Amino acid sequence: MSVVMPQPDAAVLARRESIVAALSAIVPGEGVIASERAMRPYESDGLTAYRALPMVVLLPETTEQVSRVLAYCHREGVKVVPRGAGTSLSGGALPLTDGVLLGMAKFNRIREIDFDNRVVVAEPGVTNLAVTQAVEHAGFYYAPDPSSQIACTIGGNVAENSGGVHCLKYGMTTNNVLGCELVLMTGEIVRIGGKHLDAGGYDLLGIITGSEGLLGVVTEITVRILKKPETARAVLVGFNRSEDAGDCVSRIIGAGIIPGGMEMMDRPAIRATEEFVHAGYPLDVEALLIVELDGPQAEVDHLIARVEAIARDCQAVTCKVSSSEQERLLFWAGRKAAFPAVGRISPDYYCMDGTIPRAKLPLVLKRIRELSEHYGLRVANVFHAGDGNLHPLILYDANKPGELDKTEEFGSEILKLCVDVGGVLTGEHGVGVEKRDLMPAMFSETDLAHQQRLKCAFDEKGLLNPGKVFPKLHRCAELGRMHVHAGRVAFPDIPRF
Amino acid sequence: MMTDTLKPRDGKDVESAVQGALAEGKSLEIAGHGSKRAIGRPAQTDLTLDLSALTGVTLYEPEELVLTARAGTPIAEIEALVASKGQQLAFEPMDYGALLGGWPGAGTVGGALAANLSGPRRIKAGAARDHFLGLTAVSGRGETFKSGGRVVKNVTGYDLCKLIAGSWGTLAAMTELTIKTLPGPETEATVAIVGLDDAAAAQAMIAAMGSSCDVSGAAHLPAAVAASLPLAHAAGGGRALTLLRLEGVAPSVAHRQAALVARVKPFGEVVTIAEASSVPLWQAVRDVLPFAASRAGAEAPLWRVSTAPTQGAALARMVTNATGASCLFDWAGGLIWISVPDARDDAAAPAVRRAVAACGGHATLIRAPAALRAAVEPFEPQDTVLAALTKRVKEGFDPKGVFNTGRMWAGV
Numbered sequence: 023m024s025v026v027m028p029q030p031d032a033a034v035l036a037r038r039e040s041i042v043a044a045l046s047a048i049v050p051g052e053g054v055i056a057s058e059r060a061m062r063p064y065e066s067d068g069l070t071a072y073r074a075l076p077m078v079v080l081l082p083e084t085t086e087q088v089s090r091v092l093a094y095c096h097r098e099g100v101k102v103v104p105r106g107a108g109t110s111l112s113g114g115a116l117p118l119t120d121g122v123l124l125g126m127a128k129f130n131r132i133r134e135i136d137f138d139n140r141v142v143v144a145e146p147g148v149t150n151l152a153v154t155q156a157v158e159h160a161g162f163y164y165a166p167d168p169s170s171q172i173a174c175t176i177g178g179n180v181a182e183n184s185g186g187v188h189c190l191k192y193g194m195t196t197n198n199v200l201g202c203e204l205v206l207m208t209g210e211i212v213r214i215g216g217k218h219l220d221a222g223g224y225d226l227l228g229i230i231t232g233s234e235g236l237l238g239v240v241t242e243i244t245v246r247i248l249k250k251p252e253t254a255r256a257v258l259v260g261f262n263r264s265e266d267a268g269d270c271v272s273r274i275i276g277a278g279i280i281p282g283g284m285e286m287m288d289r290p291a292i293r294a295t296e297e298f299v300h301a302g303y304p305l306d307v308e309a310l311l312i313v314e315l316d317g318p319q320a321e322v323d324h325l326i327a328r329v330e331a332i333a334r335d336c337q338a339v340t341c342k343v344s345s346s347e348q349e350r351l352l353f354w355a356g357r358k359a360a361f362p363a364v365g366r367i368s369p370d371y372y373c374m375d376g377t378i379p380r381a382k383l384p385l386v387l388k389r390i391r392e393l394s395e396h397y398g399l400r401v402a403n404v405f406h407a408g409d410g411n412l413h414p415l416i417l418y419d420a421n422k423p424g425e426l427d428k429t430e431e432f433g434s435e436i437l438k439l440c441v442d443v444g445g446v447l448t449g450e451h452g453v454g455v456e457k458r459d460l461m462p463a464m465f466s467e468t469d470l471a472h473q474q475r476l477k478c479a480f481d482e483k484g485l486l487n488p489g490k491v492f493p494k495l496h497r498c499a500e501l502g503r504m505h506v507h508a509g510r511v512a513f514p515d516i517p518r519f
Numbered sequence: 520m521m522t523d524t525l526k527p528r529d530g531k532d533v534e535s536a537v538q539g540a541l542a543e544g545k546s547l548e549i550a551g552h553g554s555k556r557a558i559g560r561p562a563q564t565d566l567t568l569d570l571s572a573l574t575g576v577t578l579y580e581p582e583e584l585v586l587t588a589r590a591g592t593p594i595a596e597i598e599a600l601v602a603s604k605g606q607q608l609a610f611e612p613m614d615y616g617a618l619l620g621g622w623p624g625a626g627t628v629g630g631a632l633a634a635n636l637s638g639p640r641r642i643k644a645g646a647a648r649d650h651f652l653g654l655t656a657v658s659g660r661g662e663t664f665k666s667g668g669r670v671v672k673n674v675t676g677y678d679l680c681k682l683i684a685g686s687w688g689t690l691a692a693m694t695e696l697t698i699k700t701l702p703g704p705e706t707e708a709t710v711a712i713v714g715l716d717d718a719a720a721a722q723a724m725i726a727a728m729g730s731s732c733d734v735s736g737a738a739h740l741p742a743a744v745a746a747s748l749p750l751a752h753a754a755g756g757g758r759a760l761t762l763l764r765l766e767g768v769a770p771s772v773a774h775r776q777a778a779l780v781a782r783v784k785p786f787g788e789v790v791t792i793a794e795a796s797s798v799p800l801w802q803a804v805r806d807v808l809p810f811a812a813s814r815a816g817a818e819a820p821l822w823r824v825s826t827a828p829t830q831g832a833a834l835a836r837m838v839t840n841a842t843g844a845s846c847l848f849d850w851a852g853g854l855i856w857i858s859v860p861d862a863r864d865d866a867a868a869p870a871v872r873r874a875v876a877a878c879g880g881h882a883t884l885i886r887a888p889a890a891l892r893a894a895v896e897p898f899e900p901q902d903t904v905l906a907a908l909t910k911r912v913k914e915g916f917d918p919k920g921v922f923n924t925g926r927m928w929a930g931v
Contacts, residue, residue: 318775
């Protein structure tokens with residue numbers, strides 16, 4: 023593990039017993055987990071290469087408890103790491119050895135379903151899928167659908183601004199959240215937004231969404247729900263060259279079509295998933311595209327025909343339209359099982375998450391192949407093609423000495439490549455600890471300082487999830503300092519009227 | 520009041536201007552075309568930072584769905600460019616020209632984002648903030664910073680674009696912006712229900728939004744308001760009109776129109792409005808033409824209220840009962856434009872604030888004489904915790920209060 027976490031505070035660790043006692047007075051009974059054995063399940067999240075045992079795990083049940091815990095920790099200078107279901111792939115919920123791990127699992131109730139206003143008010147520990155399940159009897163659903171949706175929580179989705187295969191058409195979490203109740207590190211409680219479409223004032227909801235648990239702890243969330251489309255059909259298209267597949271995606275969008283989902287896989291990913299799921303994928307193609315159209319039957323039929331025509335124009339070698347709901351789901355079963363499928367052909371895999379301008383795809387894939395040869399590590403590529411979000415899966419064996427380090431280096435090279443071609447470090451998994459030290463590849467010191475001052479407005483002592491997102495910790499007083507050069511010639515040669 | 524105006528030519532100039540203002544202890548009003556200048560608290564500034572010379576689209580890749588432009592680029596120019604490729608700004612930015620007595624078609628892309636503009640399609644496609652992908656800006660510290668990127672999916676670092684959107688120039692001076700562009704609809708049609716009162720209209724709009732018809736606009740014009748728009752008058756014969764817009768490819772619009780007509784028939788008499796009339800009608804709703812300055816009076820108080828759609832009718836009733844105000848409903852009842860009879864000296868603020876407190880949401884006094892905007896808080900007052908947090912955010916970006924300070928709230 024190559025990421026250095028903040029130096030544990032010896033003074034806090036020395037007071038562990040009294041801190042746990044004080045917190046036990048706030049969170050009742052089994053909501054306090056302090057034995058090493060019982061804390062073990064919390065030592066990492068979905069990025070399992072990084073582990074640490076927290077000082078104590080707390081599972082509060084009410085906003086008031088969260089508020090009192092944070093107020094206590096603020097007063098006593100104790101760090102806090104919030105956690106949902108622990109499915110983060112970037113180490114966002116990695117515990118700190120001198121910190122409280124604040125698990126939100128007991129906030130697991132849906133507080134209100136309001137079909138007339140098309141919103142659900144949920145506690146943060148409710149799973150993503152449970153929101154859809156609570157409303158699907160009336161024909162509604164919650165659109166963002168990260169692949170971990172069975173397990174991941176809505177609170178975690180807000181922290182990470184989670185996406186999913188449908189976000190090209192329906193948006194990410196940030197486009198589907200209307201309000202929240204937030205507890206600041208001081209213990210103060212703020213309500214932002216509600217059932218109305220804009221919260222008023224500064225868009226703090228837009229900042230909290232995707233803030234990776236560094237700004238506050240969300241205790242209630244209002245999300246929008248949508249009526250399910252009448253129908254959906256998918257087209258499976260094979261290409262001999264990834265360039266053709268990329269071209270096909272561009273031309274579909276260029277023709278004014280925004281599919282409900284548009285996914286691409288390369289040859290290694292196709293092979294691994296087909297052997298695992300038997301979805302009927304062609305094995306002799308370089309790239310496979312799944313294009314799903316949803317909406318009224320008339321619209322879907324009309325657009326499917328146009329997509330087929332575009333695919334043929336783009337040298338597609340196979341083109342199959344789902345003829346039943348069962349077949350559509352089978353097309354998706356392969357894609358949805360891509361990660362575990364790759365897991366079957368390698369002892370370990372490391373999932374990357376960059377976004378690139380789509381036109382750069384052939385270049386990026388070629389460079390990844392070169393890097394793959396250089397590092398002697400295989401790669402399978404899964405791609406949210408519509409929005410340019412690339413998930414290279416690097417295959418490695420953690421039991422081979424040095425192979426994890428080599429994998430991480432390879433991964434860093436891929437992400438820097440994404441930035442070099444005009445893309446970004448992360449499309450949906452977050453920075454966390456994983457990409458923290460790569461932030462300077464994308465942002466200058468000044469850019470990062472502007473972000474960190476926002477952190478200071480929410481958490482002046484830097485106690486909430488420190489060591490994540492930002493490569494360097496700065497004191498807020500130091501960040502706030504400003505040097506004004508009085509007496510210098512002002513407005514040198516700017517046109518003036 | 521005449522102020523000295525600085526007109527930077529590029530981002531570097533903007534940085535120098537802000538550094539100069541800091542050095543001299545001067546405050547700056549950030550302006551593009553000044554088309555929304557009359558919104559907010561009237562604040563005293565020493566100089567105007569006019570960004571209208573920072574023009575030009577620097578990148579437009581329709582197939583990548585992205586466009587980058589300098590902040591002073593006219594929004595109309597951008598809309599024309601994307602339309603030439605069959606695309607649109609899906610957030611349907613409204614034009615404040617008619618409401619504020621300015622020219623139609625004025626306004627810059629920077630101003631559109633700083634005010635977080637949106638339109639009737641907000642219920643489906645979101646506001647400007649939902650399409651704001653990246654920015655370069657100069658903060659009140661005189662430093663150039665960037666956030667976001669030029670790709671449509673990105674979670675790297677805090678989403679500062681969201682924060683700057685709707686901050687009315689109080690945090691930073693944007694110099695370049697990247698926004699998402701999307702395919703425009705092939706065609707559109709409107710299904711209208713005639714003669715409903717506000718409460719029944721709310722129910723009809725709820726039924727439409729709860730259908731699979733993918734409604735992209737839902738507005739209600741009470742009789743007096745409908746009568747003021749010739750197109751609405753023609754469709755409803757002077758009666759109230761509840762409008763439901765459908766957009767998309769022709770076979771889809773036809774299919775959904777039939778389904779939607781069947782769905783809303785129980786509410787009242789239904790008429791359909793074809794594309795040729797539907798387009799200008801929704802533009803009139805977007806720009807709130809029934810309450811245009813030329814009609815209502817250049818300084819007649821006008822409120823913009825955002826609330827839960829099911830609360831819209833009740834909220835409006837509370838205000839109209841107390842004041843005799845007139846309302847236009849958009850966003851399926853969740854956006855209410857409230858025009859207050861001219862003569863009032865408090866812009867009916869107590870009635871509006873009371874109604875919002877009872878029903879939820881927030882209200883902004885969009886139009887009123889400067890003296891009234893100084894006396895009545897134009898933006899929704901915040902509770903102490905939120906106000907303190909807002910102030911700390913402002914201080915992080917603009918510790919000396921160089922930019923538009925006091926426009927939203929005192930000291931912010």
